[in-house]
Amino acid sequence: MSLAAATHGFLSPTGVEIAFLLVGLVTFGAAIVTVTTRQLVHAALWLVVTLGGLAVEYLLLTAEFIAWVQVLIYVGSVVVLLLFGLMLTRAPIGRSPDADSGNRWAALTVAVAAAAALVWVVVDAFRATWIDLDGPAAGSTEATGASLFQNWVLPFEALSVLLLAALVGAIVLSRKAKAEAATASGSTPSGSTPAGSTPVTRSEKEGTR
C-alpha cells in the first residue's frame, strides 16, 4: 500500500478523487445556500441536497452502510421533521427579511477565520496521506455489522436507552405546554393528549428510530 501511495501525485487525481471533488463542491454550495437563503422552506430543501451529497461522499469512501443510514435517517426523517417544525411555527412561505440576525458580519468573521485555520492545519497535517480504496469495502454492511455487534454492543444498547429517553422527553415537552394551556383555560391539567401535538410526536418517534 505504501508503494502504491508513493506513486500518487497532486496533479494526477484519480477518478474517485474527481468525483469526490465535484460532489463535494455541490455539497458545499448547497450548505452555503442553506445557511444564507432567506426563504425558510428553501433552506430545508437545500439541506436535502447537502445531506444527499454527503451520502454520495460516503459511498465514494466505500462506507455504504453509513450512506444508506444517512439517506434513511437524515434525508428521510430529519428533514421531514424540520419541515414539520417550520410548518407548525408558521414560517412564512416567501422571503423573510429577518432570517439573519444583526451580527452577521461577526459570525462571518468567526466562520472564515475558523475555516482558514482548520483547512490550513488539516492540509498541512495530511499532505502526504492517502486512503487506499481498493480491495474489499471498508464500510460494507457485513464489516460494519460485525464490528458493531462484536465490539460495540454495550454502547449500542445504551443508545437505545438514550433514544427511549429522548422519545419520552419529546412527549413530555409536547404535553407540558398543553397541560399549561389547559390550566390556563380552566380545565384539568391531566387532560387527554391533544390532536395538535400528536403528528409531531409521532414523526419524532420515527425520527429517533
Added chain:
Amino acid sequence: MHLAYPAVLSALLFCTGLYGVLARRNAILVLMSVELMLNAVNLNLVAFDVWLSRTAEETLHSGQALTLFTIAIAAAEIGIGLAIVLAVHRNRGTADIDKLRDSAERHGPDGDHDGTDHDALTAEQSDEAEKAEATA
C-alpha cells in the same frame, strides 16, 4: 484518494454550520446548521475510519460505529430540539431566538443586586446561540 479531500470538505462544512448557528435568527434554521456541523463530523469520522482500517489494519471500525451513534444522537437531538422550539412557539408566539430575552429582561429591573445575570442564562438552545454570539 488523498485524505485531505474529505478532511477539507468536512472542515468547510463545519464552518458553514458554525456561521449558520451564529448568524441565523430562526431557531429551526439554527437547528439545521447544527445538523450541518454534525454531518461534517460524521464525514471526518468515516474518512479516518476508512483510512485507518487499511493503514493501521484497525478492525474495530470505531469511526463507523461512532458515526452511527452520532446519527442516532442527532436524530434524538432534533426531536428534542423541535419539541422545545414548538413549546416556545406555543407559549411565546415566536421562534426567533433574538426575541427570547428572558434573562436580559430579568437583569433589567433587578440588575442592581444581581450583577452576574449574564451567567445565569437558562439551558435553552436559543440562549446557547446568544452566548455564542456574545463570545463572538
